[in-house]
Amino acid sequence: MTKYLSLFLLIFFSQSLFAQGNRISPVPLKNVKTHRGFWHTRLESAQNVTVPHALHQCEITGRIDNFAIAGGLKKGEFQGVRFNDSDVFKVVEGAAYVLQNKYDPKLDHYLDSLITLFAAAQEPDGYLYTVRTINKDTTGSYDWIAGPYRYSFENGSHELYNVGHLYEAAVAHYEATGKTTLLNIATKNADHLVKTFGPNPGQLVVVPGHEEIEIALIRLYRTTGKKEYLDLSRFFIDMRGRSDKRSLYLDEHKLGPAYFQDQVPFVRQKEAVGHAVRAQYLYAAVADMLTVQDDPKYDTAIQTIWNDATAKKQYITGGVGAREDGEAFDQPYVLPNDNAYAETCAAIANMLWNHKMYLYTGEAKYMDVFERVLYNGFLGGMSVKGDEFFYVNPMASNGKNDFGKGSGAVRHEWFGTACCPTNVSRFLPAVPGYMYATQGNELFVNLFADNEATLTVNDMVVKISQQTNYPWEGNIKMTVSPEKTTNFPLSVRVPGWANGEAIPGNLYYYQDKNSNPVLVTVNGKNVPATIEKGYLKLARTWKKGDVVTLSLDMPVRKVKANEKVKAGQGKVALERGPIVYCAEGHDNSGKALSIPVTSGQIFKSEYRQDFLGGVNVLTSGNVTLIPYYAWANRGANEMAIWFDQK
DSSP, X not given: OHHXXXXXXXXXXXXXXXXXXXXXXXXXXXXXXXXXXXXXXXXXXXXXXXXXXXXXXXXXXXXHHHHHHHTTSSOOOOOSOTTHHHHHHHHHHHHHHHHHHSOOHHHHHHHHHHHHHHHHHSOTTSOOOHHHHHHGGGHHHHSTTTOSSTTSSTTXXXXXXXXXXXHHHXXXXXXXXXXXXXXXXXXXXXXXXXXXXXXXXXXXXXXXSSOOHXXXXXXXXXXXXXXXXXXXXXHHHHTTTTOSOOOHHHHHTTOOGGGGTOSSOGGGOOSOOSBHXXXXXXXXXXXXXXTTSOOHHHHHHHHHHHHHHHHHSBOTTSOBOOBTGGGBOOSTTOOOSTTOOOOHHHHHHHHHHHHHHHHHHOOHHHHHHHHXXXXXXXXXXXXXXXXXXXXXXXXXXXXXXXXXXXXXXXXXXXXXXXXXXXXXXXXXXXXXXXXXXXXXXXXXXXXXXXXXXXXXXTTEEEEEEEEEOTTTOXXXXXXXXXXXXXXXXXXXXXXXXXXXXXXXXXXXXXXSOOOOOOXXXXXXXXXXXXXXXXXXXXEEEEOTTEEEEEEOOOOEEEEEEXXXXXXXXXXXXXXXXXXXXXXXXXXXXXXXXXXXXXXXXXXXXXXETTSTTSEEEEEETTEEEEEGGGTTSSSSOOEESOEEEO
């Protein structure tokens, strides 16, 4: 009886907590099914290529063996670096999303076997960090910032980062299977953290050096209803800029507290600084916290930081973190092209942050940024096939520079520091979960893809389907089918690019800002519609089979950068719809870096089914452009996004 009561409580809390205060709630991943088209093809790649590839790499590199060794199930030495546990947890999270997209009994059983190893590696009090369990007090000399004892070098150690990814995997696995085996491991560790960290006598007052635990604790709270998890996340956020402990890592690497976003209390922070992934994980956690606990000071800070990052420090692809040194945000408008860093993980963190900002505010501009990153900065981090990856994503390449990461010129199947392949593995199969949202009786359409979703509005089951060739075409047909005739608003995001806005703010802008009007019909008839917060709001009584059509004009756009961006002066880029284009040497007589574009030059769009997985190419005379995400799939060669404008 207790077992079933616990399961009931988990289901109750996971379904109800997101709706606190009538907040916007994403429609669960398992409720959205793709059928064909752009994202369906990529979800199939996630299931059949990307996630199996990442699991195999975790096996052959010793990452999975570390858990068996820590648990006494196998003899051996720790393999790799202190954050290797997180790689395994991230791929397990991705595998759980694969199960939600399409159940696979073999994958389900395989995850069960991994969970057995995780349980064995967990120490009796809930602590889980295989490098320390295996190496004991020799860890400090073995791994220079792991420290000689638990949580000894807070700013450098990845103890909390690793288990943050454990929590996210555990929630995803529970949502996919209904099993609590991994969730039990996560809550046992979280309970240990609740006892270990906090303001009470005998507890540690620290800030995690690599943020992630903050997001994960809130997610675990939403699933279990245990408020102490939310409180601990808030504690870690509140302690920014107040910790009296500093890692030797700071001194050894000449990095100040801003690298860890620990320079001042968060409410006094005004710009995006430091390591771009760490920073955006923190910012995402703050936005998530605000969906549960209103706080004007935190609201002001997160809005100010977002404006700084979006309007001053973001690449045209949505990539962030321009500096190789520290993988960090640079000064405003410092966005070099050929030596842009723009780590793949930072692109994913940017999407996570913007999605949580949308859930907090309901404003479409955040999903505009999300979409820009999704189709460009994120997809560019993986090969078309799905088994090779970029760590670094430059805006231009001579075909040689690789930042010492084995990337930048060509993708690789894996890295010693494998955060990017494993992050891609967890995000790619989760994409359908970002397509829709609800708030009370309102239904939001945020992304366009051929799919069918089942959700609830007005306490009634509603099915909505999309038929579209997006992102190559701008026509979207949506069929709305409530169980019974009912009244509710259907709010469809109108992408900023469709209204002549390249990106929120003035960092990038279209030379020709004129836009054809967005056309919308219901059952073949033009209907009046208002735009609120970037959404086309159709408030009406819906009946089964009602058809909404949306037509978004997709001209080829010339894009200019703000004059303060030195690397963009005198240059122009090209976009069509949500896609940023580039020239690649393979299509342009081996040269891409010296191609000029004139102000009046006209480019034509043509879809090629059997080219680079099926893409629209842009052509003008002898110049051929391909989507940025598809470059470097044919070997190393020159590439450029920005062209001298003649």
